[in-house]
Amino acid sequence: MDHSAMPKAFAGRQGWYLATLSSLSANLRGNTNSTIPTAELLYSYNHVIQGFSASLTLAQLEALKNSRGYVSSLRDKTVKLDTTYSFKFLGLSSDAGLWPASGFGKDVIIGLIDTGVWPESESFNDDGMNDVPLRWKGKCESGTQFNSSLCNKKLIGARSFNKGLIANNPSITISMNSPRDTAGHGTHTSSTAAGTYVGDASYFGYAQGIARGMAPGARVAMYKALWDEGSYTTDVIAAIDQAINDGVDVLSLSFGLDELELYEDPIAIATFAAIEKNIFVSTSAGNEGPALETLHNGTPWVLTVAAGTMDRSFGASLSLGTDGYVRGAALYPGNFSSIQYPIVFMDKCDETKALKKLVGMIIVCQDPGKEDSLNDQFSSIQVAGNVAGVFITNSTLLDIFTQSPFPAIFLEQKDGDIVVDYIKTNKNPKASIEFKTTFLGSKPSPTVTSYTSRGPSYSAPSVLKPDIMAPGESILAAWPLNIG
Structure with a gap:
């Protein structure tokens, strides 16, 4: 208007x-x-x-459109959400250099437009923090399973916005009508950015150590505008508007809109207003890679960050009797016996009846590399009830498998060949698996993750985007206790 x-x-x-x-x-x-x-x-x-x-x-x-003062209008749109060691990998030292010189982000107020926050996490402990900066004008809102007293000197603000969601879905029932996180994304991103020091942190034994955000001295303000039930630009830009008014120094946005001109993109327009107020705006590139032109935050005035790998990987060691061992990718969270089991090579692992006769064995499968072949093999081993699965594959899209509660290890072809040779040259081959292993020094690193979106962007193809790449693969951070 x-x-x-x-x-x-x-x-x-x-x-x-x-x-x-x-x-x-x-x-x-x-x-x-x-x-x-x-x-x-x-x-x-x-x-x-x-x-x-x-x-x-x-x-x-x-x-x-015929009213006095009318200029233009845009239809509300749905928004697409993008999903312990990283400081060392980036070359940051706690004792000298840029990191301590910045005060570890002391008193910087980071506002996140996200899915909410789990305030009980140790990452939001305010031990040792001084009083909240006087310039802060925000507040903590109460709601379902969330009391304003849950905020402190670290988590200094929490609000929620869903009027647009309700207007677009009048009969909707919102399961958690408060700033509390029910998706995990907001808790994870906010603790990654500004989580305080948490000792003895790990993911079920992986990546053990002291976890901290990149700015452990910073304050966190959460603006929940992304809901399990849906997310709309109306609520997002209301959250950005409030964050500007509250006095944030940084805005973090892990979502975006696709294929819109800048003048039709409410988020681009809103972030321009934030930049005018000297607020630094960081956005995600998106998770639609590896295809080109999938970037959905190509706005020239914001920082667009692609996801990269570190030289840290999680996995397991497969010991081959007394003939050494090989390493592979794994993220099995359970407790697995250290005893040796018979191990057998079943090639394509496509004979279910045969697999069920080998219940007490570790099964080795060779992925033929066809569409869904690895998924079919993985399912067959689970259904058969075998002790564990060893999958030889060239696939790099393993997240959905490694995060399964079924004990499995994934090997590159060269290591798989060693295992197959061991099985074929021994009369009674046995093996054991040691899970919960963290490997450092993986090469090459860093690399661009396969899923991170690539430029050029639809909205500004002449501007080189993403701007930078940062660690975004297998990052250890806080997570709501009620989400598996």
Whole structure:
């Protein structure tokens, strides 16, 4: 809306917006003698745009276009969410250099537009932190399973925004109507950015050590606008608007919109307003790689970050009797026996009846590399109830398998050949598996992850994006206790 067109009789913008919307419904009822729902004001924005969000019928929208001060309008859109050692890999030292010189982000206020936060996590402990900066104007909101007293000197703000979600789905039931995180993403990203020091941290024994965020001295303000039930730009830009008003120094956005021109992208427009207020805006590149032109945060004025690997990997060691061992990828969280089991090579592992006769054995499978072949093999071993599976594969898309509760290890072809040769040259081959192993020094590193989105962007193809790459693969950070 053009604020210069606001009649002087109105003391503020919101009153003008409300009067404009009220007149739309009244005029349409008078002209048609039909029942017209009242146009509902959802948000009145103070920073991100000169305007508001409202729930309108098509007739009301057309009438609004003829109202005094109207400039343009955009239809609400759904938003796409993107999902202990990294500081050493980046060459940062706790004792000297850039990291301590920055005070580890001391008193920087990081605002995250995300899925919420799990405030009980040790990553948000405020031990040793001084008082909240006086410039902070935000607050902690209470709601379902979330009390304002859960905030502290580390987690200094928590709000939620869902008027747009409800307007788009009037009969919806929101399972957790509060800033509490039920997806895990917001807790993970916020602790990665600013989590405090947490000793004896690990993922079921993997990556053991002291976990911390990249700015452990910083404050966290969570703005929940991404919900299990859906996410809309109306709520996102309301959250950005509030974060600007609250006084954040940094905005972190791990989501985006696809294939929109900059002038049609509400998030691009909102982040420009944040930049004008000297707020640093960091965004994710997206998770639609490896294809080109999949980037959804190509906005020139924000930092767009691609996900990269580190030289740390998680896996297991497969000991081959007394003939040595090989290492492979694994993330099995359970406790696995260290005894030696008979091990047998079943090639394609496509004979279910034969596999079921080998229940007490470790099964080795050779992935033929066809579509879904590895998935079929993995499922067959699980159904057969074998002790464990060893899969020889060239696939790099292993996350869905390594995170399974079934004990499995994935080998590169050269290591797989060693295992197969051992089995074929021994009369009674046996093996044992040691899970919960963390390997350092993996080469090459860093590399671009296969899933991170590539440029150029649809909105600004002439601008080279992403801007930088940062560790984004297998990062240890906080997670809600009620999510597996």
